[in-house]
Amino acid sequence: MAELRRVIGSWRERPGLWAALALVCALHALGAAAPLVANDAPLWMGTPAGWRWPALEQLEGGERFVLLLAPWILAAPLWAASRWRARIALGWPALALLVALLWQLLAGPHVFIPAGEWKRELGGAPALFAPIPFGQSETNPSEPWRPPTWLASSKIDEQGRYEQRAVPSSGGLELPASRVEVRAGEPARNAPLRHALGTDAQGRDLFARVVWGARNSLTVGLASALVALVLGTLLGGLAGWRGGRADVLVSRAIELVLCFPLLFAVLLVMSVGGGGSAAVWTIALVLGLSGWTGVARLLRAELLRLREAEFVLAARGLGFSELRIVIRHALPNALAPLIVATSFFAGTAMLVESAISYLGAGLVEPESSLGGLVRGGTEHAWMVIFPGLVLALAVVAWNLLGEELRDWNDPRLRGGGA
Amino acid sequence: MSALLEISGLCVSHARGTQRFLALEQVGFALEAGEVLAVVGESGSGKSTLLASIPRLFADPESRIEAGSIRLAGRELAGLPEDQLRALRGSSIGLVFQDAQAALNPVLRVGMQVTEGLSAHAADALALLARVGLPEPARAAAAYPHQLSGGMRQRALLALALARRPKLLLADEPTSALDPVLGREILALLCGAAEREGMGLVLVTHEIGLALRHAQRVAVMYAGRIVEIASAAELARQPRHPYSAALLAADPARTRRGERFAAIPGSAPAAGEHRSGCAFAPRCARARERCTRERPLLESGCACFFPLEVRP
Numbered sequence: 001m002a003e004l005r006r007v008i009g010s011w012r013e014r015p016g017l018w019a020a021l022a023l024v025c026a027l028h029a030l031g032a033a034a035p036l037v038a039n040d041a042p043l044w045m046g047t048p049a050g051w052r053w054p055a056l057e058q059l060e061g062g063e064r065f066v067l068l069l070a071p072w073i074l075a076a077p078l079w080a081a082s083r084w085r086a087r088i089a090l091g092w093p094a095l096a097l098l099v100a101l102l103w104q105l106l107a108g109p110h111v112f113i114p115a116g117e118w119k120r121e122l123g124g125a126p127a128l129f130a131p132i133p134f135g136q137s138e139t140n141p142s143e144p145w146r147p148p149t150w151l152a153s154s155k156i157d158e159q160g161r162y163e164q165r166a167v168p169s170s171g172g173l174e175l176p177a178s179r180v181e182v183r184a185g186e187p188a189r190n191a192p193l194r195h196a197l198g199t200d201a202q203g204r205d206l207f208a209r210v211v212w213g214a215r216n217s218l219t220v221g222l223a224s225a226l227v228a229l230v231l232g233t234l235l236g237g238l239a240g241w242r243g244g245r246a247d248v249l250v251s252r253a254i255e256l257v258l259c260f261p262l263l264f265a266v267l268l269v270m271s272v273g274g275g276g277s278a279a280v281w282t283i284a285l286v287l288g289l290s291g292w293t294g295v296a297r298l299l300r301a302e303l304l305r306l307r308e309a310e311f312v313l314a315a316r317g318l319g320f321s322e323l324r325i326v327i328r329h330a331l332p333n334a335l336a337p338l339i340v341a342t343s344f345f346a347g348t349a350m351l352v353e354s355a356i357s358y359l360g361a362g363l364v365e366p367e368s369s370l371g372g373l374v375r376g377g378t379e380h381a382w383m384v385i386f387p388g389l390v391l392a393l394a395v396v397a398w399n400l401l402g403e404e405l406r407d408w409n410d411p412r413l414r415g416g417g418a
Numbered sequence: 419m420s421a422l423l424e425i426s427g428l429c430v431s432h433a434r435g436t437q438r439f440l441a442l443e444q445v446g447f448a449l450e451a452g453e454v455l456a457v458v459g460e461s462g463s464g465k466s467t468l469l470a471s472i473p474r475l476f477a478d479p480e481s482r483i484e485a486g487s488i489r490l491a492g493r494e495l496a497g498l499p500e501d502q503l504r505a506l507r508g509s510s511i512g513l514v515f516q517d518a519q520a521a522l523n524p525v526l527r528v529g530m531q532v533t534e535g536l537s538a539h540a541a542d543a544l545a546l547l548a549r550v551g552l553p554e555p556a557r558a559a560a561a562y563p564h565q566l567s568g569g570m571r572q573r574a575l576l577a578l579a580l581a582r583r584p585k586l587l588l589a590d591e592p593t594s595a596l597d598p599v600l601g602r603e604i605l606a607l608l609c610g611a612a613e614r615e616g617m618g619l620v621l622v623t624h625e626i627g628l629a630l631r632h633a634q635r636v637a638v639m640y641a642g643r644i645v646e647i648a649s650a651a652e653l654a655r656q657p658r659h660p661y662s663a664a665l666l667a668a669d670p671a672r673t674r675r676g677e678r679f680a681a682i683p684g685s686a687p688a689a690g691e692h693r694s695g696c697a698f699a700p701r702c703a704r705a706r707e708r709c710t711r712e713r714p715l716l717e718s719g720c721a722c723f724f725p726l727e728v729r730p
Contacts, residue, residue: 310520316475317515318578319508320535328534332525411525411562 007081017404022077023397027390028222029074031215032066035059038208040135041118042127042185054118055130057111061104068096115139115366119183129185132205134195136212137366140203142178143195148382150192156180198382204366206373210387213368218394220284220353220369225346227288232295233338239296240303241326250300254293262352265290270361279363283356287349294341302334309333336406343402347395354391370394420492421448422618423472423586428486428496430464430471432478432689439689440484441467443642446716449618451585454609456621456629456650458665459639460686465622468639469588472620473511474503490586508535512584512617514608516591518571522563528574529559532581550577551607569600576604580611587612587619593628605632627671630654638662641687641697645721658725661698696722 011018030037041054059067072079072092079088113121115138134140147154155163160177180189187194197206239250269286270279306312307330315325354371356362363369368376370391377383426446431438442464449455457465470476472488472495488495490510495503507513515521523531529543547555550573563571572592579587589608593601605621609632612619623629629636630650637647638661646659657663666672667680684701696702699709704724714721 310515310517311523313475313477314513314515314521314575314578315523316504317473317507317511317513318535318582319504319506321504324535329523329526333523335525409525412564 003082007078010081011077014404014408016400017408018077018081020397020400020404021080023393024401025073025076027214027394027397028218029070030211031218032070032073034211034215035063035067036070036130038132038134038136038205038211039130040115040133040138041113042122042129042133045122045125045127047125054113057107058113060110061100064103065096065100068100069093072096116183119185122184124184127185132208132211133185133187134205134208136204136208136368138204138208140181140199140205142180143199143203144201145380146195146199146203147380148196148198149190149194150196154195154198155190197386198380200376200383201379206377206383206386209368209373210370210390213370213373213387214390214394216280216363216367216369217350217353217371217391219280220287221346221350221394221398223281223284224287224291224349225342227285228291228295228345229338229342231288231292232341233299235292236296236299237303237326237331240300241307241322241330243304243307247300250296254296257290257293260290262287262290263355266352266356267359267361270356279367280369283353283362284349287352291345291349294345295338298337298341299334302337303330306330306333332409335409339405339409340402343398343405347398350391350395350398420489422451422453422491423449423620424487424489425468425472426487428468428471428488429484430467430476431482431484432467433480434689441481441642441689442471444715445486445639445642445644447637447644447647449586449620451618452613452616453635454612454619454621454633456623456633456636457639458623458626458629458636460624462641462686462689463639464642465624465639466590467642469590469620469622472586472588473507473513474500475507475513508584509582510585512579512582512587514576514579514587514589514592517595518568518575519563519595521575522571522578524563526562527559528561528563528566532559532574532577536581546577546581547574549580550574550611552577568596569604572596572600572604573607576608576611580615583615583617585617587617588622589619590622591624592621594624601628602631609633625669626665627669638665643697643721644716645698647716647719656726658720659722660702660704660724660726663726664701 035055035058036043039055039058041058043053043055045052045054056064056067069092072088082088115135119133140146142160143156146156153162153164157163158179160180162177182189195205195207197210199205200209235250235253239247266283266286269282303326309330312325312329315329320329350370353362353369354374357369357372358375360375362372370387373387374384374391377387425448428442428445429440430442432441445464445468447455457468459465467476467481470481471483472490474483474495476482483496486496490506495506498506522528526534529547532546533543543559544555547558552558552570552573558566558570558574563574566574572595576592587608592608593604596604605628608621609619611617621629621633626636626638630653633650635647636650636653637644638653638659639645640661646653646657646662648658653662654666657666661682664680664682668682670679673679682701687697695708695710695712696705696714699705702709704726706724708723712723714723
């Protein structure tokens with residue numbers, strides 16, 4: 001309890017930092033836990049033969065690991081302020097990996113059952129569903145383009161006709177109204193939360209698609225930012241600290257990479273091949289491989305300055321090795337631009353991914369991303385607004401986190417401390 | 419028994435563009451353990467270069483030792499490979515820098531910096547900080563450098579240099595960033611520590627008054643050479659080189675109230691300026707024809723053809 005009070009105390013010191021961190025972590029935890037948040041397969045069902053966990057059985061190996069990390073991501077703000085962070089930072093992912101491996105061994109390969117089928121097969125057995133009991137690819141043929149169900153205009157009668165007015169026109173392509181099928185575990189036909197964010201052309205629940213889309217978008221942002229950070233730190237560090245020939249080589253490489261417009265580089269790779277189920281990682285990798293230049297340039301400039309700093313000379317005077325001086329004395333002083341560049345890049349990468357998805361070269365259906373949802377939703381306002389809002393929120397959260405982290409890293413701006 | 423530090427015939431060159439020029443020429447002196455030697459001179463006289471050449475930590479990586487020998491406790495440093503020299507830095511040779519604000523890492527807590535790289539049993543930050551007279555060492559250890567006052571920072575820097583108990587301490591103008599009262603306090607602390615622990619201390623300063631007060635011996639440098647080296651008492655009583663005499667006369671502390679400072683006419687030669695004869699000759703009132711032709715060498719502590727016998 002004393003530890004908890006301490007943690008809350010440090011949150012009060014810098015509410016901005018903790019709010020930004022909590023927002024980023026909450027979004028990422030939501031993405032990581034998407035299979036438990038929005039799923040047509042029940043989380044648990046009691047068949048006569050015994051209990052089953054369909055939502056979990058459907059996951060592949062990597063997804064299981066990511067899912068196990070979700071609570072850790074959610075608790076990261078707590079962890080960052082706690083005194084035992086090193087232990088938790090290593091311990092929890094290691095444990096998650098171990099459990100994921102065991103799970104893989106014990107549960108075997110994942111079972112694929114077409115979307116919606118679980119609900120039909122349930123046959124009255126007791127089951128527990130996710131908060132959003134719809135899958136990202138589960139269609140509801142009788143509810144295309146249904147507005148958010150908490151709106152009065154969304155009320156449907158027994159025959160599937162809108163009570164207030166005809167469904168907004170989509171060029172006469174809509175099917176004749178038919179009875180709404182309410183499957184096991186789903187809210188009633190006119191329940192306000194049946195489709196809280198509406199549905200798309202195939203009657204797929206937009207909320208579920210936003211959750212799964214955010215998962216892909218956030219993955220692209222985080223993964224490409226990490227690739228950019230690692231690559232940029234290594235190459236920029238080499239150029240800035242070593243100087244000489246290494247500097248010339250890296251600087252020319254940066255200029256060369258900058259010559260390629262980011263968007264076209266990704267489009268090129270996606271069109272050559274690299275789509276399919278691994279498209280998220282292809283996009284993230286390509287974005288990271290072209291995004292490291294920003295980090296590298298900033299770090300190089302910082303290190304050129306720090307190389308001459310007196311405290312670096314002082315560290316040499318104490319007989320420290322070059323590696324130690326770079327890592328412990330120079331890098332921490334160069335972190336500010338690094339943090340800002342990386343977190344901004346995470347936001348930018350998400351936007352570039354939206355642009356690619358908007359152009360139709362991104363993920364393959366039924367996989368989606370926030371940008372892809374915006375593109376697919378040009379017919380109706382709700383289909384653009386909600387994914388767009390989440391995308392904006394994610395980008396703003398990353399940028400905020402970057403700025404707050406930069407301030408926090410600088411003891412001169414931190415205040416207190418002693 | 420050889421001296422702790424023996425330097426002889428040391429020549430160091432700096433690079434400027436593609437050309438090189440000598441910043442130190444034929445510098446030599448010896449320092450005993452527990453002794454304090456002050457090196458005084460104007461800016462550009464080579465005193466900082468002299469200090470940097472001992473652990474071979476030049477501000478410009480292009481600088482290099484051209485000739486001469488530097489022996490620390492009998493061990494030759496001038497040709498020592500970099501990794502062996504690095505092992506000596508900190509552990510055998512301690513450095514105290516001029517500007518503690520710049521020499522301390524701004525993002526690390528003071529306590530962490532003091533104990534960095536020390537073995538666990540030696541890493542008692544509080545004891546190390548208390549040793550340099552920091553009040554409230556616990557508070558200082560938890561603070562970042564910018565949170566300490568100038569004097570406390572300088573003490574922390576001193577603690578850093580003393581942490582590994584080096585045999586030789588090199589201090590480059592350790593007080594010029596401080597006010598005079600604090601400066602005297604820090605110097606007393608530095609010299610006290612040197613004496614108590616039997617360390618040799620080379621103190622570089624441009625204030626001859628400080629040098630005379632705190633050092634046992636004083637070396638006066640001009641244009642990359644030692645022009646006079648003598649015990650502090652002797653130098654104060656009877657400087658032999660005209661430049662030492664001029665420096666002493668220009669010391670504000672020795673100027674009586676109402677009198678004008680005795681300024682030295684002219685200015686020091688620019689770095690790399692080629693000179694024949696005595697470098698000080700153009701500014702020297704006693705210079706004769708021989709001074710501009712021939713270069714005087716350091717003989718029995720003075721490099722002058724026409725030394726002063728008594729103070730003018």
